Amino acid sequence: MNPVLFLIFTFLCSRGGLDFPLAAGISTIRPGEELKSGSFLESDGGNFTLGFFTIPETNYTYLGIWYTNDRRQVWVANPNTPLNNNVAAALTIDNTTGILKITSGGNIVLNISNQDAANPTARIEDSGNLVLRTEKQSIWQSFDNPTNTLLPGMKLGFNTATGQNWTLTSWISDNVPASGAFTLGWEPTQDSGQLVVYQRGERYSISGPLKDQAFEFMPRLNDLWTPYHCNFSVVSNDDEEYLTFSVINGRLWMWELTPMGKLRDGANSRQYGPDGFCYGYESVPPFCVTSELPRCRSSNDKFEEKSVNFLPTIAEYEENTSLSLSDCMERCWNNCNCVAFTVLNSNGTGCKTWTGKLEYYSTDDPNDSKIYVLVQGSSSKGLKFRKNVDMDSHCSGSFSSYAHCGHLLLSKNQKAKIRRRREEEANTVLKRVDDF
Numbered sequence: 001m002n003p004v005l006f007l008i009f010t011f012l013c014s015r016g017g018l019d020f021p022l023a024a025g026i027s028t029i030r031p032g033e034e035l036k037s038g039s040f041l042e043s044d045g046g047n048f049t050l051g052f053f054t055i056p057e058t059n060y061t062y063l064g065i066w067y068t069n070d071r072r073q074v075w076v077a078n079p080n081t082p083l084n085n086n087v088a089a090a091l092t093i094d095n096t097t098g099i100l101k102i103t104s105g106g107n108i109v110l111n112i113s114n115q116d117a118a119n120p121t122a123r124i125e126d127s128g129n130l131v132l133r134t135e136k137q138s139i140w141q142s143f144d145n146p147t148n149t150l151l152p153g154m155k156l157g158f159n160t161a162t163g164q165n166w167t168l169t170s171w172i173s174d175n176v177p178a179s180g181a182f183t184l185g186w187e188p189t190q191d192s193g194q195l196v197v198y199q200r201g202e203r204y205s206i207s208g209p210l211k212d213q214a215f216e217f218m219p220r221l222n223d224l225w226t227p228y229h230c231n232f233s234v235v236s237n238d239d240e241e242y243l244t245f246s247v248i249n250g251r252l253w254m255w256e257l258t259p260m261g262k263l264r265d266g267a268n269s270r271q272y273g274p275d276g277f278c279y280g281y282e283s284v285p286p287f288c289v290t291s292e293l294p295r296c297r298s299s300n301d302k303f304e305e306k307s308v309n310f311l312p313t314i315a316e317y318e319e320n321t322s323l324s325l326s327d328c329m330e331r332c333w334n335n336c337n338c339v340a341f342t343v344l345n346s347n348g349t350g351c352k353t354w355t356g357k358l359e360y361y362s363t364d365d366p367n368d369s370k371i372y373v374l375v376q377g378s379s380s381k382g383l384k385f386r387k388n389v390d391m392d393s394h395c396s397g398s399f400s401s402y403a404h405c406g407h408l409l410l411s412k413n414q415k416a417k418i419r420r421r422r423e424e425e426a427n428t429v430l431k432r433v434d435d436f
């Protein structure tokens, strides 16, 4: 076919269906029009793109908004309703109800907006906000329904008159956008306020109060001596309490609440928050909210990530794919018999926990799974290494322990190497304790 004719043909057929791959210059859809997977909307100034994207590690497809320049995602429409990447999906505005929705094969997958409206349009703005509006008013906007990312112009806080809360919610893992264990909110104080991270609804960590454009415990988060800083405003009145900000130097800017409950500054990729996990005892700097410790845990106990082979201990699995690494940590910390944990699935969901006696080999094999093991205080009790493992007593057991024992057939050299490593580890633990 003549290419010119082909273009005209495509154009004519695409009234009511945005079928060309990159709809450069098109930022708006109208009732009855469909934005199909493979097509995109672009904000008028070009900062942001809206479209379907697939996460290669899981092959699930989501509708989202990302920075056009570097494709960093800033919003996901359907975090808890992933689409199989082989089905044809579309974003559309229902031409009778005016509801913004995702459809697949004619069926509604998700209603994005929740209120009928007469002949609205949906537009991706250069701020990164997707706004559904009629001629008269705004019906729904993505800035009021944030996922894990805060952009300039967005709010953190609440409006008691409308019942609106503006909070970020972490992903479960780097590859699973579904709602994770952490939310980030704004907690007003008498003359300012602070950022608070909640873990499954419980206060988990805090930023310290905002004073002179910086947070007390996270001064580098808005470092006025670098180009990466912004202008915070705290709004406090009878109805509303929130934090918002503008960017001073115009850089593409974002904060992200990570699956581990830390704040990641998109401008320089630095992360702010507790080193590892919060355990409920005091931390330095004082990010962690204190709470009563389980009777069997002390303020010297923590988990460290290691490549290990376990001697036979009992492993338990929890297949619930809404659980994240931090949930596994909580389960292990609160179970006095638990000595180690990790996630169950390669996509970072579910839990595996080990109970019993803490005995393991650290290995240099990158293929060995990384596991969080309990390290108890400066006595490095958890680092005990038994030179002479009794193969018979350990390997006469169940079939499942046999696989572990295969790894115990180590040469003298390997044993020496492991022992050396172990001593190094003990030293680093001591060193870290000294650092405090």
Ligand SMILES: *[C@@H]1O[C@H](CO)[C@@H](O)[C@H](O)[C@H]1NC(C)=O
Pocket (backbone or CB within 6 Å): 016, 031, 032, 033, 095, 096
């Ligand atoms: C709604 O849109 C569809 C698809 O464009 C079209 O076939 C249908 O006639 C429209 N219905 C109304 C009531 O406008």
Ligand SMILES: *[C@@H]1O[C@H](CO)[C@@H](O)[C@H](O)[C@H]1NC(C)=O
Pocket (backbone or CB within 6 Å): 058, 060, 082, 176, 178, 321, 345, 346, 347, 349
């Ligand atoms: C994660 O992996 C589990 C187990 O393989 C699977 O059931 C689940 O659907 C996956 N979830 C996502 C969002 O990839």
Ligand SMILES: *[C@@H]1O[C@H](CO)[C@@H](O)[C@H](O)[C@H]1NC(C)=O
Pocket (backbone or CB within 6 Å): 056, 057, 058, 059
């Ligand atoms: C994703 O799809 C590709 C191509 O079909 C396949 O090779 C890969 O194994 C799939 N990955 C997952 C995690 O299902």
Ligand SMILES: *[C@@H]1O[C@H](CO)[C@@H](O)[C@H](O)[C@H]1NC(C)=O
Pocket (backbone or CB within 6 Å): 097, 099, 108, 109, 110, 111
């Ligand atoms: C979406 O909204 C329509 C119209 O209000 C309703 O009939 C339908 O059940 C909703 N679908 C889903 C999946 O929520």
Ligand SMILES: *[C@@H]1O[C@H](CO)[C@@H](O)[C@H](O)[C@H]1NC(C)=O
Pocket (backbone or CB within 6 Å): 045, 047, 126, 127, 128, 151, 152, 250, 251, 252, 253
């Ligand atoms: C969008 O891009 C312009 C420059 O093209 C910049 O001035 C503006 O701050 C950007 N907006 C955001 C939210 O990044």
Ligand SMILES: *[C@@H]1O[C@H](CO)[C@@H](O)[C@H](O)[C@H]1NC(C)=O
Pocket (backbone or CB within 6 Å): 158, 163, 164, 165
């Ligand atoms: C907003 O947060 C408050 C306090 O946590 C809670 O009571 C309320 O139900 C929330 N409202 C909505 C709409 O989520």
Ligand SMILES: *[C@@H]1O[C@H](CO)[C@@H](O)[C@H](O)[C@H]1NC(C)=O
Pocket (backbone or CB within 6 Å): 231, 232, 233, 248
């Ligand atoms: C910071 O924001 C406030 C209120 O929005 C504004 O009055 C002030 O001029 C801004 N400062 C800078 C340096 O942009």
Ligand SMILES: *[C@@H]1O[C@H](CO)[C@@H](O)[C@H](O)[C@H]1NC(C)=O
Pocket (backbone or CB within 6 Å): 320, 321, 322, 323, 327
């Ligand atoms: C799975 O875990 C989530 C998060 O803790 C929880 O809300 C949900 O009830 C669990 N589901 C089941 C079936 O236990």
Ligand SMILES: *[C@@H]1O[C@H](CO)[C@@H](O)[C@H](O)[C@H]1NC(C)=O
Pocket (backbone or CB within 6 Å): 365, 366, 367
């Ligand atoms: C790790 O696994 C890969 C693929 O299974 C294998 O090719 C490689 O040799 C393994 N590396 C080690 C150190 O065992």
